[in-house]
Structures are given as C-alpha cells and as structure tokens.
Amino acid sequence: xxxxVELEQHRNTLIVRLRGxxxxxxxxxxxxxxxxxxLRGRCHHVVLNLQDLSFMDSSGLGVVLGRYKTxxxxxxxxxxxxxxxxxKRLFELSGLLKILPFHETETAALAGLxxxx
Amino acid sequence: xxxxxxMKLSFTSRSENEAFARVAVAAFVSRLDPTLEQLQDLKTVxxxxxxxxIIHGYEGREDGIIEVExxxxxxxxxxxxxxxxxxxxxxELARQPLYTSRPELERSGMGFxxxxxxxxxxxxxxxxxxxxxxxxxKRIESKKALYN
Numbered sequence: 001x002x003x004x005v006e007l008e009q010h011r012n013t014l015i016v017r018l019r020g021x022x023x024x025x026x027x028x029x030x031x032x033x034x035x036x037x038x039l040r041g042r043c044h045h046v047v048l049n050l051q052d053l054s055f056m057d058s059s060g061l062g063v064v065l066g067r068y069k070t071x072x073x074x075x076x077x078x079x080x081x082x083x084x085x086x087x088k089r090l091f092e093l094s095g096l097l098k099i100l101p102f103h104e105t106e107t108a109a110l111a112g113l114x115x116x117x
Numbered sequence: 118x119x120x121x122x123x124m125k126l127s128f129t130s131r132s133e134n135e136a137f138a139r140v141a142v143a144a145f146v147s148r149l150d151p152t153l154e155q156l157q158d159l160k161t162v163x164x165x166x167x168x169x170x171i172i173h174g175y176e177g178r179e180d181g182i183i184e185v186e187x188x189x190x191x192x193x194x195x196x197x198x199x200x201x202x203x204x205x206x207x208x209e210l211a212r213q214p215l216y217t218s219r220p221e222l223e224r225s226g227m228g229f230x231x232x233x234x235x236x237x238x239x240x241x242x243x244x245x246x247x248x249x250x251x252x253x254x255k256r257i258e259s260k261k262a263l264y265n
Contacts, residue, residue, distance in 0.1 A: 055160065058224070058226075093230065
C-alpha cells in the first residue's frame with residue numbers, strides 16, 4: 001500500500017493529485033510535499049484532486065484540514081475535486097463538506113477558482 | 118453463512134501495519150459478500166482503531182503489540198482491536214467529535230465518531246495504564262441477499 005503525490009502549478013494555484021491510500025502512515029509525506037510546494041511556488045490556491053485516492057481515513061481528514069488552515073490563513077482557497085463516494089462520506093461526517101468547495105472534475109475546480117482569484 | 122468463523126492477528130505498532138490490518142480484515146470478511154460500501158466502512162474502522170493504538174496507546178513506540186480479532190457469526194461481524202498501551206483517561210471526552218488529545222499532530226479528532234457511525238455497536242474498554250480494547254459489531258447485508 002502506498003501513496004503517490006503528483007504536484008503541478010497552474011498560475012497561482014497548486015494542483016495536488018493523490019493516488020493510492022491516505023492514512024496515518026502516508027500522511028506525513030503528503031503534508032510535507034504540499035506545504036513545501038505551496039510555499040516555494042508562492043501559490044495562492046490549492047486544488048486537491050482525489051479522483052485516484054482509493055482509501056482515506058481520519059488521518060487524511062487531518063491533513064486536508066491542516067492544509068485548509070495554511071491556505072486560508074494566506075487568503076487563498078482550498079478546493080477538492082473528484083472524491084470517491086467513501087472519501088466524500090468522511091468529509092460529510094466531519095463537516096468539511098460544508099466548509100470546502102467540492103467539484104466533480106479538476107477543470108471545474110480550476111474554473112471555480114478563476115472566478116475568485 | 119451459518120456457524121462461527123474466527124481469525125486473530127497480532128502485530129507490532131508500526132504505521133505500515135495500518136494498511137496490513139485493514140486489508141487482512143477486508144479479505145477475511147469478504148466471504149460474507151459485503152457491498153463495496155460496507156467493506157470500505159470496515160476498512161476505515163480498522164484503520165482508525167489501529168492508528169489510535171499506535172498514536173495514543175503506544176505514543177508512536179513501534180514495539181507495542183496490537184491485536185485484531187474478527188468473528189463472523191451468521192451475517193454479523195464482530196471486530197475487537199486491543200493494545201496494552203497507556204489507556205484513555207477520559208473516555209467521554211475522547212468520544213467527542215473533533216476532540217483530539219494530540220492537536221500538535223494535526224489530528225482531525227474524528228476517529229471514534231467514524232467508528233461509531235460506521236458500526237452498529239461500539240464499545241470502549243479502557244483505563245489509564247491498562248490498555249484499550251475496542252469492541253464493535255456490524256451486520257453485513259450480502260450482495261446476494263440484496264439481489265434475491
């Protein structure tokens with residue numbers, strides 16, 4: 001079981017694509033990679049593409065919540081897209097579904113940000 | 118399925134074993150032919166329980182022992198996750214949604230809430246210094262039953 005993190009910068013937005021399983025074991029590396037790319041790239045927003053994330057537990061919620069705090073404290077937005085039903089249910093249970101904008105696709109997520117930036 | 122079926126795992130409190138435990142439990146329970154959603158729920162619950170034992174029970178120590186027991190009786194899965202770690206001081210507080218005893222670790226505080234929501238029965242047996250035992254049950258409606 002592992003997790004791959006793909007990072008891409010699109011203008012002032014960091015796109016993070018997670019593939020695999022996000023749990024306590026893989027949380028640290030995700031946290032570090034996103035934080036590092038976000039700060040070094042002087043990004044404003046983050047799009048979290050969870051289309052290929054097959055598993056997530058509350059450790060993953062902690063990582064997302066932490067990044068939401070970093071991004072929003074700098075005036076940016078964190079947007080989630082492509083979350084599978086099981087992953088989405090966790091967001092719902094935690095109340096994050098009400099705080100974060102969710103989109104079906106990465107294109108829709110980016111289009112949503114173009115309006116706010 | 119009738120009769121009783123049982124398995125027991127014992128492993129060290131290393132974070133790699135979170136994935137091992139949830140995959141092993143899912144493989145064992147798959148004989149009940151659960152829906153994908155039910156299997157995902159069980160995997161999430163096992164992951165939460167084992168992660169708690171590692172982070173809170175053994176506070177990151179990798180030489181602790183975690184035991185996972187699964188019993189299938191009819192269409193009901195009983196899951197027990199135990200550690201001999203430091204135990205929980207205040208169980209009621211620990212059960213509160215969003216509460217975490219380790220905010221510095223960027224925890225969501227949702228572990229117990231998820232376990233309670235995804236299982237039909239959920240019980241915590243713990244005392245300071247005496248470890249923690251989580252006992253849970255979930256009824257599995259097999260896909261076969263849904264189709265018949």
